[in-house]
Amino acid sequence: MTMNDTRSESGVLYWMPLAVMAVVTAVDLVAGPEVGFLPLVSLGPAFASLVGGPRRTALVGAAALVLCVGLGLYDGLFDGRRGFTALASVAGVTGVGLAASVMRSRREAELASVRSIAEVAQRVLLRPVPRTVGPLDVAVSYTSAVAEARIGGDLYEVVASPYGVRVIVGDVQGKGLAAVETAAVVLGAFREAAHDEPDLVRLGERLERSVAREVDGEKFVTAVLAEVGSDGEAVILSFGHPAPMAVRRDGTVEFPEPESYALPLGLGVHGPGGAKPYRIGFAPGDQLLLYTDGVTETRDEGGAFYPLAARARLLQDPDPYRALRALREDLLHHAELPPHDDAAMLLLRCRGDDRPPTR
Template sequence: MAAKTDRKSRALLRSLPFAAIAAVACVDLLAGPRLGFLPLLTLGPTFASVSGSVRRTMAIGALALAVSLPLAYVSELLLTPQNNLTIATIIAVTGASALASRLRIHRERELANVRLVAEAAQRVLLRPVPRRADDLHIGLSYTSAAAEAQIGGDLYEVVTTPAGVRLLIGDVQGKGLDAVEIAAWVLGAFREAAYDEPELSAVGQRLENSLVRHLSGEKFVTAIIAEVHDGEISLLNFGHPAPLVIRHDGHAFFAEPQTECPPLGLVSLSPSPARPSRLPFLDGDQILFYTDGVIEARDPFRNFYPLFERTKVLTDEDPQVALDELRTDLLDHVGGPLGDDVAMLLLRRRCDSGPSDDDGGRAAE
């Protein structure tokens, strides 16, 4: 739907210069020479500079000039000072529009290159997660925001350790390459600490220590670190949106933390250390982790995406298919490009699932 809307917008922009020239010509013929609408033919090259190339802008400017001559002849203004001024105006505006078009294209190329580098860095950092780990079936969805938006700092990771399956999902404050760099620090620290530290709180402390060494100012990272082991899931929440738990009988609730904890990078402001919350996580239960791009997504009427009411979407036996359906539902709700990156991680427990399959990773979208 977003691609279709984008194509329609581009087609409209491409036809707008011709529509403007045609409209001015018709109005000038109907109104006669007294009102002098011919200078408005400069709307053609002006509109062309918004989306067209330099060559196309010059061509439309030439078209506007060509249209002005027979109109001036019909109005008996050809070679008059008034018409000469109109011709000079069309030529000047066409030149200025061509220059503006060139500067716009140069700027667009620079932004595209920056975005390409950031997206490549994100793809390197955000490795495919395993489709199965121990008795967990895993679905992953990562959706980049619109091309006009900056790169976000959403991050995720799933690893199997001696302490159980541990995962991380987070969102870096801010946009651009700085956010990607911070995400790299967090992921690097987690991948080491998840194997080294026996306690989940110690993993969180390692991440905090790493960020404190690297961050400057008031930067921070909201995150959840989780561990699935022995029929329960432990959640260590650092200011991140609470995950959505869906029991095997369909009962759903948000797993709010028992104690509030600031985001990573600001944990030192908390009067007490972060402590994990523990919940039963049994056969058939599932839990959805997500970044704030999900719950902050708005429809054309500015209504937020009702995630809790959409739990019925997550019913397919394959968690990846269920998550893909939720992503489609989210995009349908927005009705256009997303304003922020969206990462979603769905875990479903199946105690009869057999051995883990760490090679069955699926790349983010």
């Protein structure tokens, strides 16, 4: 359902109380008191309580009571019980609708407060990455599988450390608030250790200890760490995460993989050894896309996975954010339906010293 559809439905509900009371009045005047439509005037305050606040519900209820009295006098219903019965039904529905409207307004205020706090927490957790850092242009894209949520179980961060530009992209097992909490643990440990540890392997060990200490044994995090210095190479450290996609200056696409895969963070204590770093060439003009499995495991209606390698041509735009936005839109078009998993993408573009930063 689109936003326009939602607004249309809200508009219909907003005017429905008045329309219902107008229809009941017209039918009562035409058909006479024998039909017994007068109690249906109570539908006005009932519908008003669905979308209106307490004030609007009270006004519509008061109008319904006045209308009920007027029609009752016109039809001569107050000579017997029918007029008072209709008046009591309208008053009762108005009272119940007013109470429901008050409760709904309070819940909406509480929900708005919770959303505001959640948005602040999300901005703190997934801070905006710098567009340029060292010799790199950086762009990031995040699509949450949870409706109206900005983050989920995927995580990313870029840190300019004394030892080079260090990057992490990870995927927490599971969804919901528990996954967000685990992502906060990983990001907090990475932001601290990225400045302290001169070796990328030691940095990975710090993350492993933090995850093992803070989360239970059933949680784990797949992650890939990258370190880009000034030597024309990038060092990659993978913890059970999909291999990054390297797009060379001439358009060649590669998925450099380690000789052996390590277990995800949180499960390293059960494995024979930790992750082993490996180096790849990363010269000016090259691009490195780090992503989560929500990208490559996105399926279309026919069950076909998203062909990431074939879509690498979409990253040719000179502006890295426009390039990554084109890739994200193509991913959503491939899915056709709302995504079933979070999808994070972080694009690193080696600018070199001879090219100005992207604005």
